[in-house]
């Protein structure tokens with residue numbers, strides 16, 4: 620560049636504004652705790668988030684959010700599933716039962732009552748998921764063996780109780796006439 624000439628000012632390149640595409644949504648119909656539900660949801664939304672955020676069913680807890688802790692367990696067509704690993708759209712056409720369906724008004728479900736009596740919970744974070752798995756166990760095996768109870772609880776992490784109170788509660792509830800029934804769940808099989 621010759622003497623006396625001025626270097627042109629550097630101009631930063633103009634980057635095109637990134638426009639986020641609108642989130643893909645889908646309309647789903649399903650039955651939740653005995654009630655028909657129709658909703659439009661983001662296709663990437665998990666069933667757990669859908670239950671908590673869209674339906675206000677915050678009894679379903681989220682711990683690890685990758686299928687390990689079991690806190691988010693709900694029943695899908697009667698079978699315990701990790702709702703953090705399912706998309707809400709996968710629930711379309713199915714029946715979902717959450718912990719909110721267990722009690723009737725002020726009356727605790729026999730399992731909940733047994734957990735209360737046998738100190739089966741402390742902070743209660745893991746409890747909704749454990750209740751749903753235990754409920755399915757007692758519905759299918761009204762008189763489970765200790766091994767069956769332990770196997771069921773093996774899918775759940777509890778950081779508080781040391782598990783003995785939970786085992787005692789499930790065994791205490793076993794065999795009570797109403798332990799395997801919940802009003803909102805349709806008959807299986």
Ligand code: FES
Nearest residue numbers: 682684686689703
């Ligand atoms: S939150 Fe779903 S398994 Fe932990």
Ligand code: FES
Nearest residue numbers: 741743777778779
């Ligand atoms: S009661 Fe606290 S994690 Fe289980």
